[in-house]
Every structure is written in C-alpha cells, then in structure tokens.
Amino acid sequence: MATKVSSRTASEGAHGEVSLAAGERVALRMWRDEPPNRDKPTTTSPHETVGYVVSGRAELVLAGETVSLEPGDSYLVPAGTEHTYRILESFTAVEATAPPAK
Template sequence: MSQYKVSQSDTTHGKDGEHHLIKGQQSSMRLWHREEPAGAKPESSNPYETLGYVTEGQMDLTVNGETITLRPGDSYCVPANAPHTYRITETLTAVEVNTPGTDK
C-alpha cells in the first residue's frame, strides 16, 4: 500500500457502517454508508473536528443543541469537543474528514 493511495481492498471497516479510507499527517477520511434508517445515536463529543458531505440519503444532525437536516449536496461541520448526535432518516452515504486524523 502506497502512502499516497489506499485501494478499496485495503480500507478497513468499522462496526457502525464506516469505511476508513486514507489517513494523512493531520487528517483522515472515511465513508459512511448506512443501509437502513437508524434511531438517534446517543449524544457524544470527540476531540477532533469533523467536516462532512452527504452524497445520498438524509439525516438530522444536532450540534450544540441546534438540529439541521442534511440531504444530498449538503456539507456540515462538527467542531472538536462539541456535543452532537444524529438520526438517519433515509439510507445514508456521506464522506467525512477528521482533523486531527483518527481511526474511529
């Protein structure tokens, strides 16, 4: 595996439908695909910033108490340490970048 490319066969998969893609020196990228709508995830916070882009489906994202609905073409930001939760309302595909990078 090159440090500049990760092939699909080399990606790792998480328990919640995420595919860990490439990781740089300061950021990491993952692809989320949830086959079916799911209930709300318990509120949490992470020590990294997340930037995302929805390519398919829909979800409600709550960050710092503000709820927004995300649809294809929408992008979003979850600041580091911000309390957040989400609820998938239609089968979802989204790409996220975390800074600093994470394997979660």
C-alpha cells in the same frame, strides 16, 4: 508518497465507518448506506469534522440545534461539541477529521 485506499476493500470501524486515506494531520472516512431509524449515540470528539452528504437524509443534532442534511449538503462539527445523527433515509456521507479520528 501517494497513498491509495479503495472503498471496496477498506476496513470498517467499530461504528460502521469505512476508513479511507489518512495522513498525520487529517483522515478521510465514509459512512455507507447507514440504515434509517438508527440514531447514533451522542458523543463529543477531540477532532474537527467536515462532511459531505452523498445520498440519503439525516438530522445532525449539534449542541442542541438540529440541522437537516440532504444530498449535496456539507457540514461542520467543531472539536469538543456534543453531537449525534438521526438517520432518516439510507445515508452515505464522506467526512474528513483533523486530527485523524481514532
């Protein structure tokens, strides 16, 4: 069965993420126009995350290493790895999580 979720009407999560299509083993979400100078709290997640930067700039701090993210970059956050994001410019990215982030 096909599932369609429009980003215009999708629900927003507690951390500002927009929940997109999700299945039993993978979910898609979008961080849309995250404002600059907004550091995300450091977290560790049970899911693996791959992402793609649509616009803006950020730094991904992953297990103490800082990685610059710009439009066209993709990234991986392994499950169980402590990480955070520093938003440098209004930031939009699409992420897939497996298993689906709750």
